[in-house]
Amino acid sequence: MEHFNEKQAAAEAAQTFEASLRLWRTLSSCRAKESQGVFLLSTGTAIPDQNYALRTKKGNGAAMAAEALSFFASENMPFTWWISPGTEALSESGEVARAGLPLRCSPPAMLLxxxxxxxxxxxxxxxxxxxxxxxxxxxxxxxxxxxxxxxxxxxxxxxxxxxxxxxxxxxxxxxxxxxxxxxxxxxxxxxxxxxxxxxxxxxxxxxxxxxxxxxxxxxxxxxxxxxxxxxxxxxxxxxxxxxxxxxxxxxxxxxxxxxxxxxxxxxx
Missing domain, CATH: 3.40.630.30 (Gcn5-related N-acetyltransferase (GNAT))
Structure with a gap:
């Protein structure tokens, strides 16, 4: 059986998720913003799971969460904040939760x-x-x-x-x-x-x-x-x-x- 490098696969899954959101940014129906180290994407559909916030740089979690809340309020869209697998995931999760965004689910990242x-x-x-x-x-x-x-x-x-x-x-x-x-x-x-x-x-x-x-x-x-x-x-x-x-x-x-x-x- 081929060796499976879980850490490498997790990084690849995370990179693909971010790259996909950035690709969606090019769509005529979407609006996006990147500020305070967080990438924000509104697809125009008022379903939380179809609008995304994703941290792209290190920074202050509370400031990032405030930026997300402001952006999606201006879009009149509910949203979800996604944290990719990694060594800093739990730390970021705590920061975001304290800023008023509770953890709702933890879907598996999978790669083939x-x-x-x-x-x-x-x-x-x-x-x-x-x-x-x-x-x-x-x-x-x-x-x-x-x-x-x-x-x-x-x-x-x-x-x-x-x-x-x-x-x-x-x-x-x-x-x-x-x-x-x-x-x-x-x-x-x-x-x-x-x-x-x-x-x-x-x-x-x-x-x-x-x-x-x-x-x-x-x-x-x-x-x-x-x-x-x-x-x-x-x-x-x-x-x-x-x-x-x-x-x-x-x-x-x-x-x-x-x-x-x-x-x-x-x-x-």
Missing amino acids: RLREGRNAAPPFSGGDISVCRTSGEAAEWAASSLEGFGSEPHHLEAFAAFAASMTEEPVRDRFRLLTLSFRGRPAATALLTLPGKTAGLFYFSVLPEFRRLGLGNRLLDRTLKEAREAGCSAVALQASPMGFPLYRKYGFRECGRFLVHSPHPDAC
Whole structure:
């Protein structure tokens, strides 16, 4: 078995997460600011888990938290503060909590080294998987993603704009919005970001009525194929409790945990 360097993998997962957020910054639907050593990103969707604060430099935790609170108040957006795995994570977590942003969850950071020929995506009857190319397809993806995560439909207009901006030039080659349709209906979604040699996997979900049919396997097969064909050598993600067993099955390895803080009790 290939040696797994957990510290190196954690650093790679953290770097990919930051690089993905910086890539989202280029989208027409997003607004961002970097000040006081913290990177702030508003996607325009009023869901805490879809707006991000991430420390990028050492500094005063209270001042950074105040900067985040001010920025997202001006955006009228709830948000989450993400702390990457590392030796300073617990210290930063304490500072942020004392500044009024309680810890809400700690999703595992996971990484998979891609190997040629692994996880090939076989055809399957009754369904197909497509990559969104138009704003209309992106809007359908957004509606399905919200349903998969149990988010309220009134967020659709903003989230559809966020998704549609990934189909625009010149950034469209840096994203893959994947929709799995089954028996003529959207059944599962995923977003692959391509900021570098390690891809980031986000918003992976299967709609409730289509769970336990093996569709998550099919979609993950195709998502990993897309990453390989884009020239990536690894994929990183932050796992939900529901997705964790599937990722482990495919060989993703846990390499630490993100600590997610938010002033909003419905975060995570």
